Amino acid sequence: xxxxxxxxxxxxxxxxxxxxxxxxxxxxxxxxxxxxxxxxxxxxxxxxxxxxxxxxxxxxxxxxxxxxxxxxxxxxxxxxxxxxxxxxxxxxxxxxxxxxxxxxxxxxxxxxxxxxxxxxxxxxxxxxxxxxxxxxxxxxxxxxxxxxxxxxxxxxxxxxxxxxxxxxxxxxxxxxxxxxxxxxxxxxxxxxxxxxxxxxxxxxxxxxxxxxxxxxxxxxxxxxxxxxxxxxxxxxxxxxxxxxxxxxxxxxxxxxxxxxxxxxxxxxxxxxxxxx
Amino acid sequence: xxxxxxxxxxxxxxxxxxxxxxxxxxxxxxxxxxxxxxxxxxxxxxxxxxxxxxxxxxxxxxxxxxxxxxxxxxxxxxxxxxxxxxxxxxx
Numbered sequence: 001x002x003x004x005x006x007x008x009x010x011x012x013x014x015x016x017x018x019x020x021x022x023x024x025x026x027x028x029x030x031x032x033x034x035x036x037x038x039x040x041x042x043x044x045x046x047x048x049x050x051x052x053x054x055x056x057x058x059x060x061x062x063x064x065x066x067x068x069x070x071x072x073x074x075x076x077x078x079x080x081x082x083x084x085x086x087x088x089x090x091x092x093x094x095x096x097x098x099x100x101x102x103x104x105x106x107x108x109x110x111x112x113x114x115x116x117x118x119x120x121x122x123x124x125x126x127x128x129x130x131x132x133x134x135x136x137x138x139x140x141x142x143x144x145x146x147x148x149x150x151x152x153x154x155x156x157x158x159x160x161x162x163x164x165x166x167x168x169x170x171x172x173x174x175x176x177x178x179x180x181x182x183x184x185x186x187x188x189x190x191x192x193x194x195x196x197x198x199x200x201x202x203x204x205x206x207x208x209x210x211x212x213x214x215x216x217x218x219x220x221x222x223x224x225x226x227x228x229x230x231x232x233x234x235x236x237x238x239x240x241x242x243x244x245x246x247x248x249x250x251x252x253x254x255x256x257x258x259x260x261x262x263x264x265x266x267x268x269x270x271x272x273x274x275x276x
Numbered sequence: 277x278x279x280x281x282x283x284x285x286x287x288x289x290x291x292x293x294x295x296x297x298x299x300x301x302x303x304x305x306x307x308x309x310x311x312x313x314x315x316x317x318x319x320x321x322x323x324x325x326x327x328x329x330x331x332x333x334x335x336x337x338x339x340x341x342x343x344x345x346x347x348x349x350x351x352x353x354x355x356x357x358x359x360x361x362x363x364x365x366x367x
Contacts, residue, residue, distance in 0.1 A: 114365045145359040174355035200351070240289035 001246065004028045004254035004266065005229050007106070007135070007169055007187060007216035010057045010068065011049075017219065017226050022064035024230045028266045030258060031057060032071040032106035032135050037221050039078055043087035046074070050091065054100045067266060069258070071105035071135050072096075079110075079119035089119075089126060096130050102261045103127065105135025106169060109147040112139060121154060128160035133261055136168045136184075138175065140195065148175040152182055165260055167214060172196055176208050185257050189218045190228040198232040202239060205249060214254045248272030 003026045010018070010031050021029075031053060033046075040046060053070040061068035072095055074088040095101055104127040109116045127134045134155075139147035148168065155161050168179035169187030172195070179186040188201045196204070201215060217229040233250050237243070252268035259267065290298070317323050327333055335357060342353045 112360075112364065114367070117365070117367070142358055142360045145356070146362065146364065150364050172355060173349075173351040174359065203351070238287070240287050242286055 001025050001233070001243070001250070002027050002269065003229060003233070003250050004258070005216055005219070005226065006030050006167075006214045006254040006258060007032060007189060007218055008226065009034055009218065009220040010061065011052055012221040013219055013226070015060070018061060018064040018066065021226045022066060024226070026066055026226065026229070028067040028069075028254075028258075028264075029061065030069045030071065030102055030135075030254075032137070033073050033075060034106060034137070034220065035075045035077040039081070040084075043084060043091060046088045047091055050095060054095065054098050058100050069100050069102045069264060071103055071133075072101055073104050073107045073123055074119065075106065076108045076110040076116055076120070076137050076139075079107075079116045080113060082115050082118060085119045086122070089122060092126065093130065096132060099263055102258060102263060103133030103135060105133075105167075106137035107134065108137035108151055109139050110137075110143075112143055112147045112150060117150065117154070120151070124154065124158060124161065128158060133258075134161070134166040136166060138168060138170045140170065144170070144172060145174055145178075148178050152178050152184070155184070156182055164212075167257055169216070170195075171204075173200070173204060173207075176204060176213075180208070180212055185212045185214060188213060188215045188232075190215060190232050191218065191224050192228060193223055198228060198235040201232045202235045205236060206239075210245065210249045210253070212253070212257075213249065214257055215250060216254075244271060244273050246272075 003024065005021070005026055008029045008031055010029065033049065033053060050072055053072065057070065058068040072092050074085045079085045092104070104123055107120055107123040109120060124134065136151055138144055138151060152168065155163070155166060163183035164185070167185040167187050170189045171179055171186040176186050188196055188204060190196050190198055190201045205213065215229060215232055217226050218224050219226050229250070233246055236246055236249070247269055252272040255264070255266050255268045258264040314327065318327055339354050339357055342350055342357065346353050
């Protein structure tokens with residue numbers, strides 16, 4: 001079994017995690033730009049961070065046979081600071097041709113404020129002008145449904161945005177239809193506590209169907225980890241779903257979404273169930 | 277003796293009885309865990325008053341009612357209960 005983790009924050013993980021992923025069969029990852037756990041003091045911190053994402057992590061991952069790609073943006077939390085956000089956004093266009101950059105992400109909303117919405121729209125515009133894939137962060141907990149509704153409305157109202165080139169991440173039971181019914185890809189982010197567990201992720205795959213769903217571990221600096229992706233696979237398989245169905249979900253689906261960028265080099269296996 | 281054919285690589289999809297059998301101990305554990313959480317809050321200083329007045333506890337009571345009375349889509353109903361239903365910010 002080969003896995004793709006399409007949303008993982010490798011900058012927060014130890015080398016042991018890379019070793020673990022390689023042993024489990026993870027062959028490719030994509031890493032969105034996100035909040036570091038503290039608000040950064042200037043745009044130059046982001047310039048360093050973008051170098052980390054485009055140069056340092058691909059090299060770390062390669063030592064374990066893992067193909068590493070990334071996404072660039074100002075995250076939703078720090079987007080509350082509009083002037084800093086605009087300085088960071090100005091850093092991005094020269095990096096969009098970098099062979100490891102797949103698009104703009106993870107952009108979205110955190111507390112659904114006016115400032116966050118302003119910067120979200122400016123980054124959607126950036127992606128549209130440069131024909132980039134988009135990876136969306138939706139808020140957590142009580143803000144998720146409202147935030148997902150605002151985000152999907154903005155995207156649907158922009159005629160330049162092709163929904164199949166957008167992945168709405170951190171979907172849960174009450175938001176997955178908002179994403180997929182509008183033609184967007186949906187992401188399921190699996191955590192050990194507080195959010196979607198491996199069991200509930202398998203429930204969502206069974207209840208809503210696996211088409212246009214990418215499962216990921218996030219593996220950030222909080223309580224999380226790359227085993228949540230493989231634990232979801234194990235939960236899915238022990239319920240009686242076939243290896244071919246699992247390949248479709250855990251390898252081929254992310255390859256189909258990410259493969260819309262010419263830079264992504266891992267093809268769908270051809271061994272999974274064909275997409276509907 | 278009749279042996280049931282079983283493949284560990286591609287096991288058959290489990291039925292409702294098997295699903296309950298495999299999940300019951302964990303469901304029981306989660307129920308006990310919640311009961312112990314509420315006991316712990318009650319034992320602490322100000323506990324009984326907090327349990328009677330905190331809106332988050334009231335939401336939890338509503339959520340437990342959903343578990344007992346909803347017939348399907350319980351997870352969606354609980355998600356909606358814990359979601360902010362206010363309108364988006366004005367532009």
